[in-house]
Amino acid sequence: xxxxxxxxxxxxxxxxxxxxxxxxxxxxxxxxxxxxxxxxxxxxxxxxxxxxxxxxxxxxxxxxxxxxxxxxxxxxxxxxxxxxxxxxxxxxxxxxxxxxxxxxxxxxxxxxxxxxxxxxxxxxxxxxxxxxxxxxxxxxxxxxxxxxxxxxxxxxxxxxxxxxxxxxxxxxxxxxxxxxxxxxxxxxxxxxxxxxxxxxxxxxxxxxxxxxxxxxxxxxxxxxxxxxxxxxxxxxxxxxxxxxxxxxxxxxxxxxxxxxxxxxxxxxxxxxxxxxxxxxxxxxxxxxxxxxxxxxxxxxxxxxxxxxxxxxxxxxxxxxxxxxxxxxxxxxxxxxxxxxxxxxxxxxxxxxxxxxxxxxxxxxxxxxxxxxxxxxxxxxxxxxxxxxxxxxx
Numbered sequence: 001x002x003x004x005x006x007x008x009x010x011x012x013x014x015x016x017x018x019x020x021x022x023x024x025x026x027x028x029x030x031x032x033x034x035x036x037x038x039x040x041x042x043x044x045x046x047x048x049x050x051x052x053x054x055x056x057x058x059x060x061x062x063x064x065x066x067x068x069x070x071x072x073x074x075x076x077x078x079x080x081x082x083x084x085x086x087x088x089x090x091x092x093x094x095x096x097x098x099x100x101x102x103x104x105x106x107x108x109x110x111x112x113x114x115x116x117x118x119x120x121x122x123x124x125x126x127x128x129x130x131x132x133x134x135x136x137x138x139x140x141x142x143x144x145x146x147x148x149x150x151x152x153x154x155x156x157x158x159x160x161x162x163x164x165x166x167x168x169x170x171x172x173x174x175x176x177x178x179x180x181x182x183x184x185x186x187x188x189x190x191x192x193x194x195x196x197x198x199x200x201x202x203x204x205x206x207x208x209x210x211x212x213x214x215x216x217x218x219x220x221x222x223x224x225x226x227x228x229x230x231x232x233x234x235x236x237x238x239x240x241x242x243x244x245x246x247x248x249x250x251x252x253x254x255x256x257x258x259x260x261x262x263x264x265x266x267x268x269x270x271x272x273x274x275x276x277x278x279x280x281x282x283x284x285x286x287x288x289x290x291x292x293x294x295x296x297x298x299x300x301x302x303x304x305x306x307x308x309x310x311x312x313x314x315x316x317x318x319x320x321x322x323x324x325x326x327x328x329x330x331x332x333x334x335x336x337x338x339x340x341x342x343x344x345x346x347x348x349x350x351x352x353x354x355x356x357x358x359x360x361x362x363x364x365x366x367x368x369x370x371x372x373x374x375x376x377x378x379x380x381x382x383x384x385x386x387x388x389x390x391x392x393x
Contacts, residue, residue, distance in 0.1 A: 005025070005027060005042060005085070006085070008032075009027075009029060009040055009042070009080060009085075009087055009089075010078070010080045010087075010089075011031055011032050011033060012029035012030065012031055012032065012038060012040060012089065013029060013030050013032050014027050014028075014029045014040070015027075015028045015029060015030060016028050018039065023043060023054075023058070023160060024041045024042055024043040024058070024160070025041075025042050025043075025044075026039050026040070026041050026042075027039070027040045027041075027042055028040075028092065029089075037092045038077060038089050038090065038091070038092050039089075039090045039091065039092045039093065040087050040088070040089050040090070041087065041088040041090060041158075042085055042086070042087045043055075043058050043085065043086045043087075044084065044085055045083065045084055045085065045086065055081075055086060057160070057161070058086050058088075058160060059079070059081070059086065060162075061088075061158075061159045061160040061161065061162050062076060062079045062088040062159075063079075064133050064159050064162045064163075064164060065088075065090075065157075065159035065162070066079070067131065067133070068124075068127065068128055068131065068133065070123075070124050070127045070128075071124075072120045072121065072123060072124035072154050072155055072156060073124050073127070073128070073155060073156050073157075074090050074091045074093060074144065074155040074156065074157040075090065075091040076088060076089070076090050076091075077089045077090065077091070090157070091146070091155065093144040093145060093146055093155055093157065094146065094147075094148075095144065095145030095146050095147045095148035095149075095150070095153060096144065096145060096148055097140060097141050097142070097143060097144045097145075098117065098140035098141070098143045098144070098145075098206065098210060099139070099140035099141040101140075101148070102140055102209060102210070102213065105213070106213075107213040108210060108211050108212050108213040108242050109210045109211070111211065111244060111245055111246070111249070111284070112279070112284040112285055112286070113151055113210075114207060114210035114211050115207075115249065115275055115278070115279050115284055115286065116151040116154075116279070116284070116285075116286050117143065117151050117154050117210065118203065118206070118207045118210070118271075118272075118275050119272050119275045119276055119279065119286060120151065120152075120154040121138070121143050121154060121156055121203060121206070122203055122268045122269075122271040122272035122275065123268075123269075123272045123290065123294070123297075124154075124155075124156045125138070125156065125196070125199045125200075125203065125268040126267065126268040126269035126272055126297050128156075128162075128199075129196040129199070129267065129268055129269075130297070131164075132164040132165070133159070133162055133163075133164050134162060134163050134164070134165065134194045134195065134196055134198055134199060135156065135159060135161075135162050135199050135202075136161045136162060136163060136188070136194055136198055136199070136202075137158065137160070137161050137162075137180055137183075137202070138156070138183060138199050138202035138203055138206055139180045139182075139183045139202060139205070139206055140206055140209055140210070141158075141180075142156065142157055142158045143155075143156060143157075143206060144157050163194050165193055165194055165195075181222060181225065182205065182215040182216065182217060182225070183201075183202040183205040183206065183215075184198075184201075184202070185197070185198055185201035185202070185259070185261075185264075186226075186229040186259055187261060188201075189222075189225075189226055189229065195261075196267060196268060197261050197264055197266075199268060200256055200264055200265055200266075200267065200268055200271055201256065201257060201258075201264065203256060203268065203271060204253050204254075204255075204256025204257040204265075204271070205257060207253045207256070208235065208238060208253055208257060211238055211242055211245050211249075211250075211253065212238055212241035212242045212245075213241075213242070214236075214241055216235035216236075216257060217235055229259055232259055232260075234254070234257070234259070235254075235257060237250070237254070238250035238253060238254060246278070246282050247315070247316040247319060248278045248281065248282070248316050248319040248320045248323060249275075249278045249279075249282065250316065251313075251314075251316035251317055251319070251320055252265070252271070252274045252275060252278055252320055255274075256271055265306075266302055266305065266306070267298065267302060269294065269297035269298040269299075269302075270298045270302055270303075270306055272294050272297070273291075273294040273295060273297070273298045273303070273324070273327075274306070274320060274323075274324060276290070276291055276294055276327065277320070277323040277324045277326070277327040278320060278323050280323065280326070280327055280330075281319070281322070281323035281326065291327055291330070291331050292331045295327075295328065295331055303324070303328070306324065307321060307324065307325075310324070
């Protein structure tokens with residue numbers, strides 16, 4: 001399987017082919033000194049008028065991906081080229097892609113798993129967008145895992161057609177669409193200047209497929225999908241395809257898939273934030289610990305704009321708004337705490353200010369309020385929010 005490729009690529013010994021597509025082949029290789037397994041994305045140079053442009057695009061995609069130091073972006077270790085080949089040496093991701101997982105399931109992923117992956121992917125793209133990088137080809141095949149059972153190892157990969165509009169040269173072949181048909185929004189078909197909203201739509205399409213087991217528009221060709229875009233035909237409802245998906249979650253994903261950019265969730269940061277809020281509302285086991293950072297990434301103005309849109313929408317939108325507001329309150333007020341009340345403390349309430357506090361793990365942040373002062377339980381404990389001083393009132 002590796003006969004078409006060098007057995008040695010710089011300091012790496014090629015072991016086998018592990019994947020590939022139209023532009024490049026992915027090889028499993030091992031550093032001969034360090035012993036580290038890596039993935040080598042290798043492109044064979046061609047004879048043709050477009051070779052210089054294709055080579056530069058491959059090189060440029062490697063450079064953009066290497067810029068992104070984020071836990072959910074696949075790391076680039078090295079770039080090598082010769083007169084015959086170009087190669088990007090990357091983190092090896094043996095857990096496979098979401099496309100692989102969907103194929104193995106022959107249906108949707110578990111809802112909480114899909115949401116957790118979606119949050120991490122959106123968070124990674126928010127980071128890329130802050131640095132001016134638009135991926136332009138988000139899809140299940142480009143969302144991968146180091147460990148197939150562990151969503152915390154989610155990685156975005158393959159920045160081969162990525163673009164930083166403010167500083168990237170025009171590396172698009174004349175008349176060619178950039179991206180993958182079923183995950184492209186209308187403006188990408190029109191060859192418009194790429195914006196982060198291209199990736200928001202593609203993330204929405206990827207989430208749609210994870211939640212339903214179906215691509216949003218099951219059309220056989222570009223013309224049919226473009227006709228649906230022109231007619232403003234939305235994809236089939238998520239709940240219609242999978243009733244197990246909570247209405248609030250379905251609403252968020254469908255907002256990401258809005259055909260009109262003015263109606264679409266305005267950023268990957270906002271998409272991650274709304275998914276995080278809905279996950280917490282639905283008590284999904286999402287372990288990201290990033291709510292404060294997600295709020296900061298979205299920005300106060302964008303969050304307020306989201307609130308206005310959600311408040312003016314249908315019932316699922318109101319549920320998303322409630323989830324967003326509850327998350328904001330929790331982040332702004334901090335975790336609830338539990339104070340063990342001894343008889344001495346009850347007799348001297350002033351001493352509560354210096355009482356040892358433990359994080360309250362069994363309080364419901366959507367139901368507990370500042371009025372929830374005492375609990376009726378055997379160990380006489382008090383549930384409280386932040387301690388206010390005279391200066392706070």
